[in-house]
Amino acid sequence: MKTSKTDVIVYVKQPVHREQTRTITETIGSLHGVVNAKSSPRTQSMISVGYDPRIINPQHILQCASNQGVDARLVGM
Numbered sequence: 794m795k796t797s798k799t800d801v802i803v804y805v806k807q808p809v810h811r812e813q814t815r816t817i818t819e820t821i822g823s824l825h826g827v828v829n830a831k832s833s834p835r836t837q838s839m840i841s842v843g844y845d846p847r848i849i850n851p852q853h854i855l856q857c858a859s860n861q862g863v864d865a866r867l868v869g870m
Contacts, residue, residue: 801869802868803821803840804839806866814840818840827842852867854867
């Protein structure tokens with residue numbers, strides 16, 4: 794079965810430490826419907842997320858990041 798994949802960037806507005814970014818990335822990556830989640834090697838404030846829009850919506854991904862105690866926004870690709 795072919796999956797439909799869409800990408801979005803989660804932008805964390807405040808400065809975060811590498812460990813916090815890793816935790817946020819892993820938490821997002823564990824969501825059902827998320828294909829992959831990777832933080833940017835150059836900046837800790839950007840997390841690229843590939844997901845199947847038939848299973849999960851971007852607002853759920855954003856809420857997952859916000860639940861980690863950060864102020865985050867979605868940036869479409």
